[in-house]
Amino acid sequence: MALSAWITAHYEEKGPVAWLAFFLELIAALTLFFLMALTCADVFGRYFLDNAVDGTTELTEMGIAILVFAELPIVTWRGGHVVVDILDKMMGNTLIKVLGLLSAFLMSTSLYFLAVRIYELAARSNRRGEVTEYLQMPVGYIVEYIAIMSWVTAGAMITYGVYRLLFTSRN
Numbered sequence: 001m002a003l004s005a006w007i008t009a010h011y012e013e014k015g016p017v018a019w020l021a022f023f024l025e026l027i028a029a030l031t032l033f034f035l036m037a038l039t040c041a042d043v044f045g046r047y048f049l050d051n052a053v054d055g056t057t058e059l060t061e062m063g064i065a066i067l068v069f070a071e072l073p074i075v076t077w078r079g080g081h082v083v084v085d086i087l088d089k090m091m092g093n094t095l096i097k098v099l100g101l102l103s104a105f106l107m108s109t110s111l112y113f114l115a116v117r118i119y120e121l122a123a124r125s126n127r128r129g130e131v132t133e134y135l136q137m138p139v140g141y142i143v144e145y146i147a148i149m150s151w152v153t154a155g156a157m158i159t160y161g162v163y164r165l166l167f168t169s170r171n
Contacts, residue, residue, distance in 0.1 A: 013077075017160055021074050028070040035063045055135040062142050069149035076107075077156040079165075100165045108158040115150035122147055 011018040038059055046052040053059075075081065088096055126140035 013160075017077070024070045024074055028067050031063050031067045031070065035060060035067070038063070055132070058132045058135050058137065062137075065142055065146060069146050069153075072149060073153045073156040076153050077160040097165060101162060104157050104162050104165060108154040111150050111154035111157070115147045115154065118143060118150060119147035 007018050007022050011021055013021050042053040042056045122140045122143035125143055130139045131137060132139060
């Protein structure tokens with residue numbers, strides 16, 4: 001089975017959004033596998049070789065940041081966030097859509113401005129040459145990644161998320 005046929009069969013998104021979802025989930029899956037292998041190697045080394053993997057904490061922190069922010073756009077445009085819909089049965093469909101649009105606008109705007117601030121902090125970190133304590137890895141690049149993925153999430157929310165809200169039926 002060709003990769004494009006597999007993506008079409010397994011992803012509800014269409015076109016380039018499905019490929020972006022696949023790519024981001026591939027990054028998340030590889031990162032999760034790396035974290036699992038790192039943890040196994042660290043535990044094995046600590047208990048059987050009396051020597052743990054140096055910098056495991058730093059690598060785990062970076063891996064979790066990569067994992068979370070790779071999945072954030074996907075969770076956002078699929079509407080996978082926690083939603084409390086206690087009053088939905090009492091409100092009309094139009095009001096629910098208006099509130100959903102307002103929510104999408106507020107989330108995407110908040111993420112955009114948060115990403116701007118995070119990117120400023122990343123630039124400052126890069127200018128100062130800040131590195132991690134043990135492995136001496138630059139911190140600014142991971143922080144830039146967080147800012148960029150926050151912008152991607154904001155864009156996903158305001159485009160595809162709004163599209164789904166307006167043009168697809170709710171189950």
